[in-house]
Amino acid sequence: xxxxxxxxxxxxxxxxxxxxxxxxxxxxxxxxxxxxxxxxxxxxxxxxxxxxxxxxxxxxxxxxxxxxxxxxxxxxxxxxxxxxxxxxxxxxxxxxxxxxxxxxxxxxxxxxxxxxxxxxxxxxxxxxxxxxxxxxxxxxxxxxxxxxxxxxxxxxxxxxxxxxxxxxxxxxxxxxxxxxxxxxxxxxxxxxxxxxxxxxxxxxxxxxxxxxxxxxxxxxxxxxxxxxxxxxxxxxxxxxxxxxxxxxxxxxxxxxxxxxxxxxxxxxxxxxxxxxxxxxxxxxxxxxxxx
Amino acid sequence: xxxxxxxxxxxxxxxxxxxxxxxxxxxxxxxxxxxxxxxxxxxxxxxxxxxxxxxxxxxxxxxxxxxxxxxxxxxxxxxxxxxxxxxxxxxxxxxxxxxxxxxxxxxxxxxxxxxxxxxxxxxxxxxxxxxxxxxxxxxxxxxxxxxxxxxxxxxxxxxxxxxxxxxxxxxxxxxxxxxxxxxxxxxxxxxxxxxxxxxxxxxxxxxxxxxxxxxx
Numbered sequence: 210x211x212x213x214x215x216x217x218x219x220x221x222x223x224x225x226x227x228x229x230x231x232x233x234x235x236x237x238x239x240x241x242x243x244x245x246x247x248x249x250x251x252x253x254x255x256x257x258x259x260x261x262x263x264x265x266x267x268x269x270x271x272x273x274x275x276x277x278x279x280x281x282x283x284x285x286x287x288x289x290x291x292x293x294x295x296x297x298x299x300x301x302x303x304x305x306x307x308x309x310x311x312x313x314x315x316x317x318x319x320x321x322x323x324x325x326x327x328x329x330x331x332x333x334x335x336x337x338x339x340x341x342x343x344x345x346x347x348x349x350x351x352x353x354x355x356x357x358x359x360x361x362x363x364x365x366x367x368x369x370x371x372x373x374x375x376x377x378x379x380x381x382x383x384x385x386x387x388x389x390x391x392x393x394x395x396x397x398x399x400x401x402x403x404x405x406x407x408x409x410x411x412x413x414x415x416x417x418x419x420x421x422x423x424x425x426x427x428x429x430x431x432x433x434x435x436x437x438x439x440x441x442x443x444x445x446x447x448x449x450x451x452x453x454x455x456x457x458x459x460x461x462x463x464x465x466x467x468x469x470x471x472x473x474x475x476x477x478x479x480x481x482x483x484x485x486x487x488x489x490x491x492x493x494x495x496x497x498x499x500x
Numbered sequence: 501x502x503x504x505x506x507x508x509x510x511x512x513x514x515x516x517x518x519x520x521x522x523x524x525x526x527x528x529x530x531x532x533x534x535x536x537x538x539x540x541x542x543x544x545x546x547x548x549x550x551x552x553x554x555x556x557x558x559x560x561x562x563x564x565x566x567x568x569x570x571x572x573x574x575x576x577x578x579x580x581x582x583x584x585x586x587x588x589x590x591x592x593x594x595x596x597x598x599x600x601x602x603x604x605x606x607x608x609x610x611x612x613x614x615x616x617x618x619x620x621x622x623x624x625x626x627x628x629x630x631x632x633x634x635x636x637x638x639x640x641x642x643x644x645x646x647x648x649x650x651x652x653x654x655x656x657x658x659x660x661x662x663x664x665x666x667x668x669x670x671x672x673x674x675x676x677x678x679x680x681x682x683x684x685x686x687x688x689x690x691x692x693x694x695x696x697x698x699x700x701x702x703x704x705x706x707x708x709x710x711x712x713x714x715x716x
Binding site for chain 2 (some may be wrong): 218229249250255258259260262263264265271273274277279281284285286287288289291292295339341343344347350351353354355356358359360361362363364365367370375376380381382383384385386387456
């Protein structure tokens with residue numbers, strides 16, 4: 210990996226801002242979401258009340274996490290009308306913006322696991338245990354079975370995402386221990402282990418992503434110089450392979466895998482501007498723009 | 501990656517599946533056990549008004565905290581990870597801040613999942629817990645230290661949920677705080693106002709105090 214980067218010191222054609230724009234936007238969005246939940250308890254302006262599990266926007270629109278909703282339903286509880294509307298709203302929202310856009314644009318654990326990944330790369334820690342890609346789907350199924358058997362919302366007992374977010378908005382307790390565990394797991398045990406292999410919340414949103422509208426496309430793939438930058442930054446590099454390199458096999462350039470988090474980091478780092486956001490219906494290639 | 505899996509034979513493939521299923525089952529068992537264990541509600545933790553039966557409550561409450569936010573008296577808190585109460589679920593401690601029994605029941609209205617039931621429309625019908633007189637030997641009134649009736653005065657269901665009953669024991673007359681379980685809502689104002697160092701009257705979760713009244 211590191212060999213490739215040192216072998217090709219390409220001159221950077223684009224400004225620093227262009228090379229970081231989606232990363233900056235994502236961090237902005239992640240912290241804004243937290244901020245919107247926090248200005249209520251801190252300053253008394255209630256924009257978003259509640260937390261990621263369920264919330265009320267401006268005292269009028271309800272949002273409910275559809276995965277938590279699903280666990281409650283299979284656990285045998287009739288959710289109220291408000292939660293049902295809220296869960297449908299969020300479901301439709303992520304069917305539009307991309308299922309795992311939740312992971313990269315909203316989830317606060319993403320900041321933790323990105324930090325662990327950055328530190329792991331900086332320290333040059335290469336040893337990593339890689340659990341199977343589909344283990345998170347098994348875990349997702351498991352949480353639903355446990356919910357049925359214990360008639361509870363099984364994953365919420367340990368879910369680091371809601372632990373952290375609820376902790377920040379309502380009071381942390383020792384929830385930082387779970388967050389630290391995720392950080393250490395990603396840093397020392399498994400490269401991008403939590404978000405890309407384990408987390409059943411990501412697996413759930415990944416299933417939505419299989420049908421979602423907004424997708425990243427290697428729409429300009431003729432311009433690709435095989436530098437490998439996109440593969441290095443992508444949290445789910447396997448999603449890039451076919452759309453980017455499948456020209457001869459007649460594979461269209463859209464990244465349709467639900468695993469893609471629509472983080473846009475590949476768009477950031479690609480000096481040849483191969484990647485762009487597109488809708489899942491734009492299956493054509495774009496004419497190369499000079500470069 | 502797809503190249504890898506096409507090279508392995510069926511035996512290896514099944515072996516890997518069994519391994520994955522095995523590890524996930526172990527995690528599932530641990531999660532299930534932990535989730536069952538965290539269902540225990542300590543006696544000092546009282547659920548908000550309208551809370552459905554505890555077993556169902558944990559499957560219905562999404563831990564969003566909207567009830568906490570809409571409580572005008574800061575009575576409710578969300579259990580933090582590490583607390584004895586199931587993480588993220590709402591409760592109050594009567595001795596700290598009791599329920600003020602708002603007529604419009606804002607906490608139950610705020611609940612998006614009906615874990616706090618909308619069927620509760622009259623706060624006097626609330627069934628958060630039951631006050632139990634625990635301090636026969638500490639209560640100022642029963643021990644004769646003073647003519648105290650703080651619990652009786654604090655009770656919002658005046659003259660119905662708590663009465664001071666004139667009682668005789670060993671030839672001594674005194675007034676004993678007496679809870680009438682069919683009227684008591686479990687708001688905890690009596691426990692809050694009790695003047696003894698440790699409250700002589702305490703609210704307990706309903707199914708702990710009177711199991712026959714809990715819907716099991």
